[in-house]
Amino acid sequence: MSGSPLVLVTGATGYVGGRLVPELLRAGYRVRALARHPERLGGQPWRDEVEVVRGDALDEDAVRAALDGVDVAYYLIHSLASGPRFEALDREAARLFAREARDARVGRIVYLGGLHPDEATLSPHMRSRREVGEIFLASGVPTTVLRAAVILGSGSASFEMLRYLTERLPAMITPRWVRNRIQPIAVRDVLRYLVGVAALPPHVSRAFDIGGPDVLTYTDMMQRYAAVAGLGRRVILPLNVLSPGLSAHWVGLVTPVPHRIAKPLVESLVHEVVATDDDIRAWVPDPPEGRLGFDRAVELALQRVKEATVLTRWSSASLPGTPSDPLPSDPEWAGGSLYVDERATPVRASPEHLWSVIQGIGGENGWYSWPLAWSVRGWLDRFSGGPGLTRGRRDPARVTVGDALDWWRVEEVQELRLLRLRAEMKVPGMAWLELRVEQDPVGRTLFRQRAVFHPRGLPGEAYWLAVLPFHAFVFGGMQQNVALAAERLERERAAEPQRAVSQQAA
Incomplete structure (x- = not known):
């Protein structure tokens, strides 16, 4: 060179x-x-x-x-x-x-x-x-x-x-x-x-x-x-x-x-x-x-x-794939409307237990927030020709890329780190839900959740504004309840050896 x-x-x-x-x-x-x-x-x-x-x-x-x-x-x-x-x-x-x-x-x-x-x-x-x-x-x-x-x-x-x-x-x-x-x-x-x-x-x-x-x-x-x-x-x-x-x-x-x-x-x-x-x-x-x-x-x-x-x-990434792709030096307003709801919660549980809850989400396990809102949204989706909440999930405990989780499709799985879902419900745009397991600077387990919506035209812009007031209940509730479920699972797993000893003694 x-x-x-x-x-x-x-x-x-x-x-x-x-x-x-x-x-x-x-x-x-x-x-x-x-x-x-x-x-x-x-x-x-x-x-x-x-x-x-x-x-x-x-x-x-x-x-x-x-x-x-x-x-x-x-x-x-x-x-x-x-x-x-x-x-x-x-x-x-x-x-x-x-x-x-x-x-x-x-x-x-x-x-x-x-x-x-x-x-x-x-x-x-x-x-x-x-x-x-x-x-x-x-x-x-x-x-x-x-x-x-x-x-x-x-x-x-x-x-x-x-x-x-x-x-x-x-x-x-x-x-x-x-x-x-x-x-x-x-x-x-x-x-x-x-x-x-x-x-x-x-x-x-x-x-x-x-x-x-x-x-x-x-x-x-x-x-x-x-x-x-x-x-x-x-x-x-x-x-x-x-x-x-x-x-x-x-x-x-x-x-x-x-x-x-x-x-x-x-x-x-x-x-x-x-x-x-x-x-x-x-x-x-x-x-x-x-x-x-x-x-x-x-x-x-x-x-x-x-x-x-x-x-x-x-x-x-390595060198950019195509010249039309976005770069970090592009202005913030470039790339079209992209709306993000991002939340993070410290969890008093191991990454393994948090991941166990995350990969079991959906189907009979539910979505850990405001069940009535999810049910109503599911019925509306079915009425408009979407899958609603009828598909459930293939396996109650594990997910693989391509699996259907109710109205979501599993797009990426990184074991103990990431579950990314793409919405297949009827919406005027494209939507993703990303659930991550991380650790904060002091070593605590961190549950990071990100919902992303790319609107299609004016109906998409209006849809985001319409659902925005409910995010605190839906996504905020999911944050808290997933964390609580992981902590509960941690306590249950920790108590299992003690219960086994008690049963043997009896």
Whole structure:
């Protein structure tokens, strides 16, 4: 590896940068990352495989150190701040980076900018992104500027805006920009281009438009997202009255995407954003299966929920499986609505006795909380076509993956540690119940319980709000009663030898 080209990735804590690093490592490059807060990379599974330089893009000494010996430098920094100074700061940082890259004899700068019409009056953010690209192209360092529109992938701000608007609003009045044509691109194709242009010959120094195979209106994208996500067709009524500023406030009200991010996203959609050339494909050819279309990109972005990987930890993984998967550096509001009820209770019993109670839950043993509520919910589920509580369980004491436990299905079993159940009841979304045996810092047995719900559309959001008041009784009661049952089992098992001795004496 010591002879492999060295690449620098700025913005490694961001959406694209966090996904680019493992792709570069897979391609055989050595990677160095420049980060203002290196501690934010601690949860990345590739952290120990890269060199990290602490510093800001406006810190001349840090930029110079980061570029030393670099063959290819990726500039993935763009301010989403507002105010009169952000364009000047973007300009200053780009000029500093270009100057230091030239002095360090860097072989190529790669910049990911935004797709825009050449002759249009651009928003301040799009104008700044265009200017940064022009600074690099005029730097004397061979430069590749890739210009993309909406990037499709879990965690992308533009994709999350699309996701929340579509999922939460079955009917909506929209601004006129929803009729503009857009050429979205899957994040894995963006990354394929970013990795591919690192090997361009020095005489190639230019901007390339990049996009996926589909050209759609924003309305088309919402309708097709709804179809892929299993939602009903959306009622969309475009009006000519909402300005980009008002649209951004509307997005901020309906979705968790912050206004400061929603505003530049909306402003970028005011114009049609369609690639005017596909020259990039001569240098970075399409894979045999072609570029990912819109529907498939959405499927991949939603795959983590369908596979219940909402409950896994990135720290236990190797390199990320697919670029559309979430990363720990993604913003908290990314990934769609995911509601969690998490509780933990110390138990005065051994882990073995607690596990014995957990793996015996359901069926004739019941669910250790408010039996009337479980019965009523079971009858409602049966009435709506679900299994209700009629299936019971195969074995009264043990469970294996695939077993039915009333309206749950056993999805994962880790002996003495974890029982994970996926709901098969009729609900407008997907639900899991996770029961864990742990130990706290002082060595006590800990019963940790987590209920997770991923709503499907507005009915799912309403369902969660409707059942939320009952969680204290249902899940809180389960916590207490499972703990009490484990403690009772501990006492009974401890008393068995004494009873045997008494019987022998008699």
